[in-house]
Amino acid sequence: MQQLIDGYAKFRSNVFPLQSALFEKLATGQQPQALFICCSDSRVVPEVVMQCEPGTLFPSRSVGNLVPPPTETASGVAATIEYAIRVLRIPDVIVCGHSDCGAMKGILESENIESLPAVRSYLEYAGPSSRWLTRLLKDSNSFSFEQRLKLLTEANVIAQMHNLRNHPAVHDALNDNTVRIHGWLYEIGTGAIQQFDVEQGRFRPLLAEEQTAAAAAPDRERRIA
Numbered sequence: 593m594q595q596l597i598d599g600y601a602k603f604r605s606n607v608f609p610l611q612s613a614l615f616e617k618l619a620t621g622q623q624p625q626a627l628f629i630c631c632s633d634s635r636v637v638p639e640v641v642m643q644c645e646p647g648t649l650f651p652s653r654s655v656g657n658l659v660p661p662p663t664e665t666a667s668g669v670a671a672t673i674e675y676a677i678r679v680l681r682i683p684d685v686i687v688c689g690h691s692d693c694g695a696m697k698g699i700l701e702s703e704n705i706e707s708l709p710a711v712r713s714y715l716e717y718a719g720p721s722s723r724w725l726t727r728l729l730k731d732s733n734s735f736s737f738e739q740r741l742k743l744l745t746e747a748n749v750i751a752q753m754h755n756l757r758n759h760p761a762v763h764d765a766l767n768d769n770t771v772r773i774h775g776w777l778y779e780i781g782t783g784a785i786q787q788f789d790v791e792q793g794r795f796r797p798l799l800a801e802e803q804t805a806a807a808a809a810p811d812r813e814r815r816i817a
């Protein structure tokens with residue numbers, strides 16, 4: 593805890609004075625560029641990865657970056673989505689999964705979360721496609737645990753993009769062509785981001801220069817395209 597208080601003291605004495613103009617501007621309003629739906633995992637820090645200032649991202653964090661269906665109107669995620677789209681008019685929504693996700697591991701090995709009823713219940717929002725895929729992968733001997741985890745994490749991002757589209761605010765904004773939905777995967781150990789290519793049905797490096805490098809190398813991800 594002392595580390596946090598020391599950090600705050602540093603912020604007050606060194607950081608805040610240097611950015612006082614930014615904070616003064618932010619004191620009366622916000623205009624974020626993107627709604628960022630990601631996992632609660634402490635290792636996923638989008639502001640660091642994308643090097644952005646306060647006020648740039650509108651975050652929605654929950655276990656497994658899940659988007660409960662619109663019928664769950666009391667969920668914090670639904671309220672965040674509605675406010676982001678209808679009030680802040682945010683033009684881009686990013687659903688971002690990540691490597692080594694505890695929630696995805698919990699789905700793959702549900703016996704490990706039997707003593708966590710709240711987690712188990714929330715993970716139901718991963719939906720039927722995750723249960724189907726988990727069963728399919730469990731029945732197959734051709735995938736290691738790491739491969740199964742990666743496939744489920746990818747499938748979960750795609751499923752949550754679908755859930756997102758069904759939220760009334762997002763549905764209306766899509767019809768009006770005022771919002772774009774993106775599916776990302778963040779690799780903690782390398783810092784690399786992959787983006788879901790809807791046309792090609794696979795994840796590709798977000799940066800164009802990394803796409804070229806990936807195209808030249810054997811790509812085992814293509815097996816699930």
Ligand SMILES: [Zn+2]
Pocket residue numbers: 631632633655656657690692693694695696
């Ligand atoms: Zn996670």
